[in-house]
Amino acid sequence: MKLKFKEHSSQYNRRAILSIAIGTGVGLIVYLIFLYFHIDIYGWNLGLIFAPLAAGYVETIAAERLIGEDIGAISAFILFIDTTFYSFILKNPTLGFNIITAGSIIVILQAAFPTLINYILLVLIGGFLSGFAKSIKSFERKLKTRVENQQTFAWETKDERMNDGQIHYFDEDESNAKLNNLGFYFLTSTDMKDRAHNTLGIFQSEVIIEKDARLIAMDAEIAEQEKLNMIKTGKDECLIKLADKIQDYGGNGIIDLTMNYTLIGMSGEIQITAMGMGIYIR
Amino acid sequence: MILTSSNTLENKEIIEYKGLVTGESLIGANIYKDLFSGVRDVVGGRTSRYEEEIQKARDISLNSMIEKAEKLDANAIIGLKISYDNLGGTMGNTILVTAYGTAIKFE
Secondary structure, three states: OOOOOOOOOHHHHHHHHHHHHHHHHHHHHHHHHHHHOOOEEOOEEOHHHHHHHHHHHHHHHHHHHHOOOOOOOHHHHHHHHHHHHHHHHHOOOOOOOOHHHHHHHHHHHHHHOHHHHHHHHHHHHHHHHHHHHHHHHHHHHHHHHHHHHHHHHHHHOHHHHHHOOOOOOOOHHHHHHHHHOOOOEEOOOOOOOOOOEEEEEEEEEEEEEOOOOHHHHOOHHHHHHHHHHHHHHHHHHHHHHHHHHHHHOOOOEEEEEEEEEEEEOOOOEEEEEEEEEEEEEO | OEEOOOOOOOOOOEEEEEEEEEEEEEEOOOHHHHHHHOHHHEEOOEEHHHHHHHHHHHHHHHHHHHHHHHHOOOOEEEEEEEEEEEOOOOOOOOEEEEEEEEEEEEO
């Protein structure tokens, strides 16, 4: 499609230019009045809005009287350039670019080029809304994938996590062999009537298991298993400590061995206690 | 495998002390979920479903202890002790059941 420009007579063109000049002149006068009387809000001179509006309005009236039609408020655009140049570049005031200046620029441009600016605004707003909707959808998809992966990790890689050392491993047989190969008698019975022995007194040992923050993030069943393994390890340590204490006093066994597991503290630490009568079996 | 909480076995002679044997189990992860399914069992202040869970945990602990005694070539466990300890948890429902005793060989 080819655009056809309307051809006008030289008189028409002169009158049109005159209308623009009148509009521009009135706009400049309005701007000077606003500057002279410091009509401004928070340091922002209202002449930046009213001068182009006045220019456009006067130009339109002049054009209608001289040539009988509107020519598009060109003087408003000229005023916009003039006032912006003067205020932001020439005078260089402290006023910076903010939402008020941006809004004012849009209003001025809209007055000068209503169709173009409305079209741009429509495209911009439409584009922004479309982009926003897409980003929300993308975020939702990423979040969903991450949650699904997390569930898979928790349920399907239980054994892998154990092999990687993320979950504590406890070997029951090794523990049993370790405790009963210390050359030390752990006896839960209250005496050894059939064996000659000397008593050394009461002995006690304690181990405190700190709360593991990792357990909160784990699957409940895995966390429970991990907690039990930690308790078993703590129990072994507690018994070995007790045996060491008695051996330091020349003993080689304990009778009436009692063990206690108690929840202590505000954050859920577990105290393991082992106590009994230290003896020397002859 | 003979289990006893006493120090000796009636009419039996202990020939060897094999050592300490222990068994532990922890309940709590799904106990409240399971309890909801058996809520009708709550009669006269007793929760049979809860008792079942505790018994199951005790059996696990005892079996673990017996297995260890067998590996030590013992045929009895004397001075048996069983304890139930509340270890908190999110709703105070984590219960540790421990069983331990002295593995022996008798004639």
